[in-house]
Amino acid sequence: MYHVLETRIRAALTKHIRERYSQDVTFVTERPPRIEMGEVATPVCFELAKRLKRAPRQIAHEIAVDLPAIDGVARVEVAGAGYVNFFFSRAAFLAAAVAGAAAAPPVARPDAPKCIVEHTNINPNKAAHIGHLRNAALGDTLVRLLRRAGQRVEIQNYIDNTGVQVADVVIGFIHIAKKSPEEVRALAAQPKFDYFCWDLYASVTHFYEEDKTRLALRGETLKSIEEDRGAPAEMAAAVAPAVVRCHLRTMERLGIEYDLLPRESEILHLKFWDAAFEHLKQTNAIHLATSGKNAGCWVMRLNDAADAADASGEDDDAKIIVRSNGTVTYVGKDIAYQLWKFGLLGRDFQYEKFHTYANGHTLWSTVSSGGSASAPAFGRASIVYNVIDARQAYLQNVVVAGLRALGFNEQADRSIHFSYEIVALTPRCAAELGYTLSDEEARKPYVEVSGRKGLGVKADDLLDRLEAAARAEVDQRHPASPDNERTAIAHTIAIGALRYFLLKFTRTAIIAFDFKDALSFEGETGPYCQYAVVRARNIFRKLREQQPDFDCASLEKVNQEAAERSLAAPDGNTLWEMVLHAGSLGTQIEAAVGAQEPAFIAKYAFQLAQSFNLFYHHHRVLTEEDEAKKIFFLQLSRLVELQLVSALELLGIESPEKM
RNA sequence: GCGCCCGUAGCUCAGCUGGAUAGAGCGUCUGGCUACGAACCAGAAGGCCGGGAGUUCGAAUCUCUCCGGGCGCACCA
Numbered sequence: 001m002y003h004v005l006e007t008r009i010r011a012a013l014t015k016h017i018r019e020r021y022s023q024d025v026t027f028v029t030e031r032p033p034r035i036e037m038g039e040v041a042t043p044v045c046f047e048l049a050k051r052l053k054r055a056p057r058q059i060a061h062e063i064a065v066d067l068p069a070i071d072g073v074a075r076v077e078v079a080g081a082g083y084v085n086f087f088f089s090r091a092a093f094l095a096a097a098v099a100g101a102a103a104a105p106p107v108a109r110p111d112a113p114k115c116i117v118e119h120t121n122i123n124p125n126k127a128a129h130i131g132h133l134r135n136a137a138l139g140d141t142l143v144r145l146l147r148r149a150g151q152r153v154e155i156q157n158y159i160d161n162t163g164v165q166v167a168d169v170v171i172g173f174i175h176i177a178k179k180s181p182e183e184v185r186a187l188a189a190q191p192k193f194d195y196f197c198w199d200l201y202a203s204v205t206h207f208y209e210e211d212k213t214r215l216a217l218r219g220e221t222l223k224s225i226e227e228d229r230g231a232p233a234e235m236a237a238a239v240a241p242a243v244v245r246c247h248l249r250t251m252e253r254l255g256i257e258y259d260l261l262p263r264e265s266e267i268l269h270l271k272f273w274d275a276a277f278e279h280l281k282q283t284n285a286i287h288l289a290t291s292g293k294n295a296g297c298w299v300m301r302l303n304d305a306a307d308a309a310d311a312s313g314e315d316d317d318a319k320i321i322v323r324s325n326g327t328v329t330y331v332g333k334d335i336a337y338q339l340w341k342f343g344l345l346g347r348d349f350q351y352e353k354f355h356t357y358a359n360g361h362t363l364w365s366t367v368s369s370g371g372s373a374s375a376p377a378f379g380r381a382s383i384v385y386n387v388i389d390a391r392q393a394y395l396q397n398v399v400v401a402g403l404r405a406l407g408f409n410e411q412a413d414r415s416i417h418f419s420y421e422i423v424a425l426t427p428r429c430a431a432e433l434g435y436t437l438s439d440e441e442a443r444k445p446y447v448e449v450s451g452r453k454g455l456g457v458k459a460d461d462l463l464d465r466l467e468a469a470a471r472a473e474v475d476q477r478h479p480a481s482p483d484n485e486r487t488a489i490a491h492t493i494a495i496g497a498l499r500y501f502l503l504k505f506t507r508t509a510i511i512a513f514d515f516k517d518a519l520s521f522e523g524e525t526g527p528y529c530q531y532a533v534v535r536a537r538n539i540f541r542k543l544r545e546q547q548p549d550f551d552c553a554s555l556e557k558v559n560q561e562a563a564e565r566s567l568a569a570p571d572g573n574t575l576w577e578m579v580l581h582a583g584s585l586g587t588q589i590e591a592a593v594g595a596q597e598p599a600f601i602a603k604y605a606f607q608l609a610q611s612f613n614l615f616y617h618h619h620r621v622l623t624e625e626d627e628a629k630k631i632f633f634l635q636l637s638r639l640v641e642l643q644l645v646s647a648l649e650l651l652g653i654e655s656p657e658k659m
Numbered sequence: 660g661c662g663c664c665c666g667u668a669g670c671u672c673a674g675c676u677g678g679a680u681a682g683a684g685c686g687u688c689u690g691g692c693u694a695c696g697a698a699c700c701a702g703a704a705g706g707c708c709g710g711g712a713g714u715u716c717g718a719a720u721c722u723c724u725c726c727g728g729g730c731g732c733a734c735c736a
Contacts, residue, residue: 033679043678046716056716080679081716123736163736297734323734330736393663394731421664422730445728473698493698504684508664509672510729517671517685521698524672524684531698539695603673606683617700637695659698 001097001583002039003590005072009040009086012070013063017044020066023051035573038077038085039580045082056082072096090576091563097583098635101642102556108152114380116341117143117418119387120157120251120258123165124243126201127194128250129456130513131389131423131449137502137652138420139387140256141598144650149593154378157258158337161240162265165201165451167221170235172200175217176207181234188242194250195458197243202454226268248355248363250459254495255652257357260378261365266349267337269368273328275347276336285405286321296324302401319398331395335402342403342411343380351375384411387418390508418596420507424448426514430455446512457513466494469519470527474659489656493527496653500526503651504602524606526653529644532609532616533655536641539621539634541657546622555635562628563635574618578611579636582643589650598651605647612640 006029017023027044045063049056060078067076074089119139122132139155146153160166173179177200179187187193208214224230228237244261251257267273277298280286286300299318321332339345350371355363364375388396396417403412424446427437435455441447449456471490478486501518505511521527544550567576585604592600621637624630645655 028676028678030678037679041679043717046678049716083679160736165736294734320734325734327734329734333736390664391730395736419664424729477696477698505672510665512671514671520685522685523698525698527698528684531696535695535699542695599673603683610683613699616695620695622695658696 001093001100001586002580003584003587004096005088005093006040006587008070009073012067013042013044013084016063016067017048020062021048021052023048025051032079032083032085035577035580036569037079037083038087040086040088041079041083043083045084049082060084088580090567090572090579091558091560093583094563094567094579094635094639095558095560097579098556098558098639100583100586101639101646102553105148105646106150108147108150110152112150112152113382114152114154115146115383115385116154116156116379116381117146117385117387118156118158118341119143119418120247120256121160121388122247123160123163123451124240124247125165125169126198126243126451128247128459129449129451130459130462131456132247133254133459133462133498134420134423134502134511135387135389136251136254136256137499138418138507138598139385140254140652141499141503141601141650142385142387142418142596144652145589145593145598145601148589148650154381155257155259156378157261158264159240159244159261160264161236161244162222162225162268164218164222166236166240167218167225167232168204169197169201169239170225170232171217171221172204172207173235173239174231175214176200176203179235181231181238184235185238188238192246194243194246195460197239198451198454198458201451205452205454228265228269245355250463252357253460253463253491254499255654257361258363259376260351261354261363262337262349263366264333266366266368267333270347270349272336272340272345272347273333275345276332276339277322277328279339279406280321280335280402283406285402289318294318294320298322300398300402300405302398321402331398331402334395334399338384338399338403338415339406339408341379341381341384342408344406344408344411348379351378383414383416385416385418387420390419390421393417393419416596418507421510422448423502423511423513425455425457426512429457429514432515433457446510462518463494463498465515466497466519467491470494470497470521473521478658489659492654492656493521493530493659496526496530496648497521498526499652500529500602503598504606506597506599526648526651527659529605529609529648530653530655530659532612533641533644533648534657534659535616536612536637536644537657539637540641542622543634552638555631555638558635559628559631562632566629566632575615575636578608578615578640581608581611582636582639585643585647588647601647601650605644605651608640608644608647612637612644615640 010029017025025044025047027042027047029040029042032038032041045056045060048059052059057078060082063084064076064078072089072092073086075087077085079085117139120132120136122128143153143155173184187196221232224232225236286298289295289297289299297320299320302317302319319331320329322328336345349366350369351364352367352372353362354365357363386396400412400415403415426446427442430437430447437447467490470493471486474486474490504524540552566572567579588600588604592598615636619633621630621633624633648655
């Protein structure tokens with residue numbers, strides 16, 4: 001609602017300034033620092049003052065007087081040295097906000113342009129850890145935001161089932177655990193197989209450290225996995241899908257689902273790279289280096305080619321795409337894959353069903369042959385978001401440069417690296433996990449999570465601890481509730497705490513993980529927000545006990561006179577701030593999508609919850625004797641409840657009925 | 660060496676398309692429960708917004724520079 005009025009004001013002001021002063025100015029509108037100063041303000045007169053060589057306050061005064069009436073705006077005032085402040089019609093705003101909250105959110109048309117969001121992307125050789133959780137929570141929230149903004153979204157979780165990480169754990173099975181393919185298959189059927197692999201993977205690191213010559217095993221193993229032959233390939237085929245299923249279960253606990261698992265093995269078998277290689281050669285996007293350190297490699301220039309072209313083999317800024325032995329690098333494959341996402345490769349996967357979620361939603365996987373005829377049309381997106389941590393920025397830039405070199409500038413512009421900083425451990429947390437820090441590590445502010453070293457907080461362990469902690473709280477508060485109900489509430493709270501914790505930081509902040517903060521249910525946390533919803537819902541539950549025929553739909557019509565009276569300044573300012581905030585979710589979503597920053601929504605939810613808690617503390621709704629006022633309070637409670645539930649939903653956080 | 664990110668209260672972080680008196684949570688201290696449940700609320704203490712210069716009517720926000728920290732720049736993925 002807020003952005004509707006803001007837009008209206010900007011349009012009216014632009015028109016007025018053009019007609020009255022013959023000036024075309026671009027200006028900002030902002031929230032004044034205090035509510036008594038109105039809801040929208042603009043410093044545009046400072047700019048006009050310069051151009052017209054007149055005092056800003058004088059111009060502001062003229063505008064305040066002469067500006068034609070704007071629907072929804074009660075009055076316009078001059079403030080400070082020349083600000084123009086707009087005051088909303090409070091009751092009208094409330095009425096619009098209540099109507100807006102009750103309306104269903106927009107749904108994307110089936111023919112709308114499609115976005116692909118790729119996230120999670122965990123190597124299928126070990127259990128998921130907190131770093132992966134940040135990726136998945138951000139990716140999933142981005143999906144929810146885009147969908148709310150009316151976009152059609154396809155969710156992909158890329159599976160590198162043929163890479164060195166899988167090869168390493170296969171080496172662990174053969175040379176450390178001494179298992180046969182049959183034994184590995186049996187183990188893979190066990191529920192905590194990802195945990196088994198976690199430990200095994202860490203011991204493979206020691207295995208290499210003990211004897212560096214053992215690294216030779218990696219090349220052979222990798223080759224047989226890629227070519228799909230022998231015991232290593234058989235084991236990889238058992239390990240990778242089993243670990244993927246573990247990851248899917250973990251993510252399902254968090255309410256995260258996917259549409260497609262594109263797999264590295266199909267990219268290899270269907271020779272995606274060969275198709276991309278032809279494109280790249282034909283367009284001269286890459287060339288064969290004949291001399292210098294890169295002799296024999298196909299390389300791509302990253303800088304503007306002008307000065308590099310004259311060089312006699314000195315391609316310092318070139319990125320190797322094909323090695324001198326003829327094999328393609330990771331970036332090369334990634335260029336091919338990115339082309340496929342946009343439908344530019346000229347090749348496609350086949351697909352088969354991989355999993356069906358509890359809600360009936362199907363997750364598909366790529367296959368190289370014998371795919372299902374009923375598979376949806378994957379890929380061919382108009383925008384691609386790759387949720388990948390900030391350390392891979394350079395490689396993501398190379399991929400985009402590859403698209404550009406091929407002449408796909410539009411697609412390059414629509415290739416978005418949704419970048420975020422890593423989750424690290426505080427030294428205290430690492431110690432708590434039984435890890436002994438080196439002197440160098442002890443001096444640092446945090447320690448990087450490392451699957452290779454087996455250092456990290458496993459996602460399921462953290463979830464278990466959160467659920468146990470939440471369960472203890474629920475047991476204390478609701479000892480009479482049935483066991484399964486308490487478990488369900490504890491789960492909802494645990495997920496709320498975890499997702500909020502991962503999303504409240506902006507993407508550029510490194511999260512220094514600490515159990516104390518992550519396990520907190522107080523202050524700026526998910527449960528705090530959930531609790532505000534529960535409080536609002538308790539009011540309505542109690543009310544229904546008194547009036548069984550009460551229906552929330554009856555609150556959708558606002559009595560504007562009564563509302564205006566209650567919201568009138570100065571007494572109503574605090575209430576009005578809550579209403580204003582509740583009616584600003586649309587603005588927040590716009591900002592969050594524009595900046596690609598889910599943390600904005602987390603902040604919004606917390607502030608709205610805070611504002612409601614304050615209201616709740618100051619006003620007894622059900623015992624209010626003035627009937628009109630009571631209805632007004634109920635309307636406020638309902639409005640906040642709906643908006644808060646809606647905001648939390650964007651964060652993937654459910655709002656329980658009680659807690 | 661080049662590139663990117665970060666430096667704001669004791670701690671963890673918001674605020675950065677320039678704007679009015681710099682915010683929140685945690686922690687510390689002091690208060691508030693007969694329940695629309697305190698997973699809450701109120702109050703107090705705590706800041707040369709890393710340093711310096713510049714642009715501007717106006718800078719935490721933009722530019723430059725220096726300092727401090729992190730990451731990236733492989734014929735690894």
